[in-house]
Amino acid sequence: MDSTIAEKMETIGRRARKASQALMGLSEEEKNQALKAMADELDNQREKIRKANELDVKDGRENGLSSAMIDRLILNDERIDAMIQGLHDIAALPDPIGKDLRTWDKENGLKLHKRAVPIGVIGMIYESRPNVTADAAALCLKASNAIILRGGSEALRSNQAIAEALNKGAKKAGLPEHALQLVPVRDRKAVQELIRMDRYVDVIIPRGGQGLIRAVAENATVPVLKHYEGICHIYVDADADHEKAWRIVENAKCQRPGVCNAVETLLVNKAIAPEWLPEMAEQLLKQKVELRGDEASRDYIKDVKPATEEDWSTEYLDLILSVKIVDGIKEAVEHINHYGSGHSDAIVSENSEQQDYFSRMVDSAAVYVNASTRFTDGAEFGMGAEIGISTDRLHARGPVGLEELTTYKYVITGNGQIRE
Structure with missing residues (x-):
């Protein structure tokens, strides 16, 4: 592994873990205000995003990308509007964090709460679709997760422009620094490093062609939530x-x-x-x-x-x-x-x-x-957006929305009980 790439990814991972801990302390209102500020910045930087995308599309056509890949890559005003609306839709959804999934009492007076909590740090690897940058970031942040995004090289300029706008809005709203990070290099060695960063990353979500997903699933040491092909x-x-x-x-x-x-x-x-x-x-x-x-x-x-x-x-x-x-x-x-x-x-x-x-x-x-x-789409299912369509059975299945980006812990309250 190139030491420079490894060092960059180590830094990204360490920053994401720190940000994830800070995110747990944010209120629902603070997260919603951040999402709205991020939406405003996407609108403010629309022209910059569109110009970056035009360069990606031009290169994609010259490099022989398929018509399907080009269609996924294109960001027109309608799709930028959809990204903006997606952020507002996610802000309007109930916060899943801190919700009691189940509560029950024991005969000894202990009260048990099974409570929704963030997963922590999510690594997202995806191809072509730059709108995923906004959807994934918004969903993860609303569920109080830090996110590391690694888009395809064919959409690097578009993804950078979108991430820059999102981070600008997040900073204005006081979101923890490095809650959203985009891997800034095209080198595939960055992916190899990311999927083995189990010290910092809690789950990897690959979204793209079958070759990408199989490569990630076969080589990752971080748990993988797969989005396989749609036959x-x-x-x-x-x-x-x-x-x-x-x-x-x-x-x-x-x-x-x-x-x-x-x-x-x-x-x-x-x-x-x-x-x-x-x-x-x-x-x-x-x-x-x-x-x-x-x-x-x-x-x-x-x-x-x-x-x-x-x-x-x-x-x-x-x-x-x-x-x-x-x-x-x-x-x-x-x-x-x-x-x-x-x-x-x-x-x-x-x-x-x-x-x-x-x-x-x-x-x-x-x-x-x-x-x-x-x-079959997070927005169509009323989830605001989705980070992918899981064809796994664990830990999520179908559109992966806010609830699927949480795990849970048990909180037990008592009044001096001891086990005999």
């Missing part, structure tokens, strides 16, 4: 409302295909396929969607490529959709649980028994009944 499915049941199914599938695939909650595989009940599938395919083809179908589906739709075994387990992040005809709900559920990533999956059906079976049996973080998978 999302929609199953259209025999009892589906045709028009409802068209709208849901089109939205889940076409509205923003380069995100983790976009649908990648469409499963269609064989009873509805002859009538419904050709019309659905026609709509998708008009939207420039490339279809890849199994043998049965190719009997009903034109301009479709044969699907391979690899297609069923691929997160396209593009206008590509694999299509498979199934005998019924049991085959659909088996397919989802075998090939899916445990992210978000949906059933379209008017049959309550089928809805219930799908909801119980699909092993994913978010299961939808008659709604698009595109809703």
Whole structure:
């Protein structure tokens, strides 16, 4: 390890730990005022952020970044407005810290409180999306955690401009120094150091491609909360409302295909396929969607490529959709649980028994009944924002919001009791 990089990361870690201890003493009002001041600075420095982002986007295009990555990288006024609104939304949420999750009394007079507390120091490693810088910082700080951010090199200028604005606002509001730090170097050795800083960092949250997440999970000594790929499915049941199914599938695939909650595989009940599938395919083809179908589906739709075994387990992040005809709900559920990533999956059906079976049996973080998978998002769930979508089972699952950025401790009050 380069000694200079190691020394820089050691300093960042030490400062973050100190800041995390100071954050525990802040009131809800102090944190909310800081978030509002940070939002104001994002607005004040909008032009600087946009110009920094334009340089990142220019470099990204010249370096051959995919269209999906470019889409994630772009910061226009609408997305800057969304970052600002996200900070205000998080400020408006109840403070999770200090809340009693459970209280109970013992026969000996002891009163026990299971109380929410900050995790401490959170390391966030992410690719492309510079808006994550604001969302992650706001959520962590509202939950009284210090945060170390390491964005992708392709968004370094954008992330630096955003972090500078956030820190300026935080300083004005009196937030502890170094509560928010951005790793200032492109060198990947910084990531290698960060994920092994268990002396200072309490959890690492990687958010990006499968390669990044696997590399972090396999090499970290700090606990990792993983955001794996989104291989999302929609199953259209025999009892589906045709028009409802068209709208849901089109939205889940076409509205923003380069995100983790976009649908990648469409499963269609064989009873509805002859009538419904050709019309659905026609709509998708008009939207420039490339279809890849199994043998049965190719009997009903034109301009479709044969699907391979690899297609069923691929997160396209593009206008590509694999299509498979199934005998019924049991085959659909088996397919989802075998090939899916445990992210978000949906059933379209008017049959309550089928809805219930799908909801119980699909092993994913978010299961939808008659709604698009595109809703798996912290803001859409009423969390203000989210730091990622966890496909783990411990310590959080689904959108990771304020409550998921806390742990707990036991506080026991007595009146001189001793154990005999």
